[in-house]
Amino acid sequence: MTQHFPTRQLRFYLTAPAPCPYLPQRLERKIFAHLPMTDGATVNDSLTEGGFRRSQNIAYRPACETCSACVSVRIPVVDHVAGRSDRKTLNRNADLERGLVEAEATIEQFDLLRRYLRARHADGGMTDMVWPDFVAMIEDTPVRSHLVEYRRRSEDGGPGELVACTLVDLLADGLSMVYSFYDPEQPRRSLGRFMILDHLAQARRTGMAYVYLGYWVRGSAKMDYKVNFQPIEALGPAGWRLLSARDREG
16 A cells, blocks of 8 residues: 555654553653644554554654564454354354444433443553543544444343444555443353454455454554464554464563
């Protein structure tokens, strides 16, 4: 893809060092830029291909001086073949209905997020998120964004119980899963993996080339689920390439 930016030059900023949320006793720094409202989608396409990640109207990527553990990863859709465990995950969630909705925050989503954070990321920086923060996370976007809700199938025809949700950006070459959260009291469903499998299926139906998963952090157990999808591509100095087993092992 040819990189394209708006006429006015983007300004990039560097954050001060802060404790790394993934690797103990390390500091992280990020480089970031504000996405323009008039051409945000095109700029986000180019920056995502270059290893950036979107959060609200900001695109960022790690810029740590002594660490390169954070690696951008994406799944090439046409090369992915669901294995036996994937098929089991899909079958376990066959009772869920998928609904694509506008990027508009609801209290129901926020309650699900808070339960997810308390159970899975109690020591993370998002646990003190309040309602206005959540609204900004979902709605403050200059790009093509939407939400995918997963609900139990209702017997009366109405909306069923919300059990999982994903904020997604539509890119020129794929889908970027910005943030996913789900009911932590249903571990047997493997909802995190299920949502990725579902987005792979959606990307395949619509002719998209990739599903972007953000950063895999080498050495962080909570991020290893991303490289369990095979094949998977990682962004390095020479561009995107398939991540080998040796790369995954460090």
